[in-house]
Amino acid sequence: MNHRRLYVVTTTRADYGLLYWLMREIDEDPELELQLVVTGSHLSTEFGLTVREIENDGFRIHRRIEILLASDTRTAMTRAMGLAMTSFGDALAQDRPDLVVVLGDRFEIVPVALAAVVEGIPVAHLHGGETSRGALDEYFRHAVTKLASIHFVATEAYRRRILQMGENPDLTFNFGAPGLDHLHRTALPNRDALRDALQLPLDQPTAIVTYHPVTGEADGAAEQQIDALLEALEAVDDLFVVFSKANADTQGRMINARLEEWCALFPYRSRLFDNLGHRWYMSCLLHLDLMVGNSSSGLLEAPSFGLPVVNIGRRQEGRIQADNIISVTCDPESIRQGVVRARSVEFRKSLEGMHNPYEGDSKGNVSQAIKDALKKTPLGQSLRIKSFFDLEPFDFLE
Numbered sequence: 001m002n003h004r005r006l007y008v009v010t011t012t013r014a015d016y017g018l019l020y021w022l023m024r025e026i027d028e029d030p031e032l033e034l035q036l037v038v039t040g041s042h043l044s045t046e047f048g049l050t051v052r053e054i055e056n057d058g059f060r061i062h063r064r065i066e067i068l069l070a071s072d073t074r075t076a077m078t079r080a081m082g083l084a085m086t087s088f089g090d091a092l093a094q095d096r097p098d099l100v101v102v103l104g105d106r107f108e109i110v111p112v113a114l115a116a117v118v119e120g121i122p123v124a125h126l127h128g129g130e131t132s133r134g135a136l137d138e139y140f141r142h143a144v145t146k147l148a149s150i151h152f153v154a155t156e157a158y159r160r161r162i163l164q165m166g167e168n169p170d171l172t173f174n175f176g177a178p179g180l181d182h183l184h185r186t187a188l189p190n191r192d193a194l195r196d197a198l199q200l201p202l203d204q205p206t207a208i209v210t211y212h213p214v215t216g217e218a219d220g221a222a223e224q225q226i227d228a229l230l231e232a233l234e235a236v237d238d239l240f241v242v243f244s245k246a247n248a249d250t251q252g253r254m255i256n257a258r259l260e261e262w263c264a265l266f267p268y269r270s271r272l273f274d275n276l277g278h279r280w281y282m283s284c285l286l287h288l289d290l291m292v293g294n295s296s297s298g299l300l301e302a303p304s305f306g307l308p309v310v311n312i313g314r315r316q317e318g319r320i321q322a323d324n325i326i327s328v329t330c331d332p333e334s335i336r337q338g339v340v341r342a343r344s345v346e347f348r349k350s351l352e353g354m355h356n357p358y359e360g361d362s363k364g365n366v367s368q369a370i371k372d373a374l375k376k377t378p379l380g381q382s383l384r385i386k387s388f389f390d391l392e393p394f395d396f397l398e
Helices: 014-026 051-056 072-093 109-117 139-147 155-165 178-185 191-198 221-235 250-267 277-287 332-342 347-350 366-376
Strands: 004-010 032-039 062-064 099-103 125-126 150-155 173-176 206-210 240-246 270-273 291-295 309-312 325-330
Touching: 004 014, 004 072, 004 109, 004 366, 014 032, 014 051, 014 099, 014 178, 014 277, 014 366, 032 051, 032 072, 032 309, 032 366, 051 062, 051 139, 062 072, 072 109, 072 325, 109 125, 109 221, 125 139, 139 173, 150 325, 150 366, 155 173, 173 366, 178 366, 191 277, 206 277, 221 250, 221 332, 250 270, 291 332, 291 366, 309 332
Parallel strands: 004 032, 004 099, 032 062, 099 125, 125 150, 150 173, 206 240, 206 291, 240 270, 291 309, 309 325
Antiparallel strands: none
């Protein structure tokens, strides 16, 4: 029997958590072969060497592809994309998988998709159709949508947006967000285990804080923004803070250096982690009191826990939001007021029974539904020839 070979690419701790159960589904299906490719910040000691988490979870890694440089300037990002283009081009030419599977909007996945198209290998894209106006991700995500042939979106609104971009309705699926399968399939540590593992007091209000660079804004803005966040947190002096470091974007290293300095000044009320891993991170969403920052997990996963989120600035602007989101500008007083509101009894009570817009009908089985579609979709020439599907047919002028 010829197994369908699926080339699943993971670049960061974030997409690994979202892809985890899909990779499990593929790996356990006797008619499929998982070719797992690990790249980006997974292979960097500076960002926690998260490839070890993948190995500890029992996945066999098909390839490790180094692309990150020692700098996080815009020029370094461009060079990393060029290195990814040539490296994945060589790898795909040798491996010849049946499908390449990528997720999201990271700069690393654009050259992967481009290389696959050049090699005549169809691309399947997860979490397309979304918007994040404050980041370069807005460009990258939609570029990958046009390079991909198969689409798996998280909401019906995002499906309609992809159809608006001319993609094939028969190959654009809305099963919900695969990362939410963790809510139904992953046994999360209890509060005591979280306290002991992360060495948290948990006898006072505690926040999980993640702040990433807003790459769509001018150089230098990230420094002002992280300083505003830290000034606001310093003012809320009864709040214990669990920091998860920024990702490998332009100015991410500067943000992480600021976090290290702040935690050195306030060791009695903070912890800083390179990477929490998806189980411990989800446990923080379950057991802690609020989230602060600009991570997409505040919009995607946090609503399922009824967790208040103080969403700072423009990085997530344009994404569908649940009622747990308190959007604030990136100045100390606005952030501080957002934290005060998020901690209020009235706001917490308002979230009771809240619906997560990213949880579709396939609760706990989103990854299985995606795997089944990847398994059954015909891989003929029609998948390799890109067509534009107009929402309403019309005659072109001759």
